[in-house]
Amino acid sequence: MTELLITTIQTKLNWEDKAANLQMLEEKINGIKERTEIVVLPEMFSTGFSMKPEQFAETMEGETVEWMKKISAAKNLILTGSVIIEEKGNYYNRLIWMLPNGQYGVYDKRHRFAYAGEDEHYTAGNKRLIASVKGWKINLQVCYDLRFPVWARQQPQNDEPEYDILIYVANWPERRSNAWKTLLQARAIENQCYVIGVNRVGNDGNDIYHSGDSMIIDPLGEILYTKKDDEDIFIIGLNSEHLETVRKKLPFLKDADGFMIINDPEE
DSSP states (O other): OOOEEEEEEEOOOOTTOHHHHHHHHHHHHHTOOSOOSEEEOOTTTTTOSOSOHHHHOBOTTSHHHHHHHHHHHHHTSEEEEEEEEEETTEEEEEEEEEOTTSOEEEEEOSSOOGGGTHHHHOOOOOOOEEEEETTEEEEEEEGGGGGOHHHHOOOOBTTBOSOSEEEEEOOOOGGGHHHHHHHHHHHHHHHTSEEEEEOOEEEOTTOOEEEEEEEEEOTTSOEEEEEESSOEEEEEEEOHHHHHHHHHHSOGGGGOOOOOOOOOTTO
8 A cells, every 4th residue: 555645624614504615615625735635524514413404405416416526526536524415215414435537435324413313314324335545445434433433343354454544524512522532542543543533613503612623543543633623624644554564563453353233124
C-alpha cells in the first residue's frame, strides 16, 4: 500500500437547508488546493441531524447524490458522508461512498440513536461496507455506531486484518464529547487500525451544541490530529509502513476471539 491522502471537513451545518449546505460544502471543497484522494464530510451533511425524513429524504437519483457525483468527478476524488435516503418506503441514514466515475457504495447506519428518536424515523442497516482504495481497506460507519465495538471489530480473513482504516461520520454533541474521544481511541487500539472521526461544529436546530473534536488516530491510539470548536479542513497522508510495523511488532489480532454477528431476522 502507498500513502493515502485523506481530507476531513469539520464544519457548521445550516439546519434543514440543503441548498445552503451543498453550496457551502462545494465552496469548501473547491477551496482545497492541495492534492487529496478522499474527502470526508459529517453525518447528514445536507440537513443536519433531522428527524423529519418525510420532508427531507431523497432517492438515490436525488439532488444530493447527483451533487456528490458532480463534485467527485470534477475534483477526481472520493467523497463520503451520510444523507437522508428513502427507499422502498423506508428512510435510511445512509453513508455514501462516491467514486469519481459515478459508481458508489452505501452503508445504512446500523445503530439508530433512540435517545433522540432516530429509531422511530429511520430503518436500521444490517450490512457493513468495507471499501478498497489503493490496497487500503476502509470500514465506513456512522456516529452512534461508535458505541458498539462488536460492529466495528476486525474479523480477520486468512489471518489478515479485515480493514486498515475505520471512518466515523458524526453529529456528536459536545455534552458527550469525552465519550466520543475516548471511544475513537479505543477503536484504533483494539482493531490496530487508523481511525478517523469527522464531526460537525455549532448549534443545531434543537439548540444542541457540537464542539467538533474531529480526530485522526494511529493504530497505537496516538492522536495525529484533533480540532475543537472551530471549522477546519485538514489533510493527512496515512502511512502504511507504520501500520504494518505496529501489527508485526504487536501481533495482538491473532489472539482475538472468533465471533459471528446475528442480525434480527425481521430486518
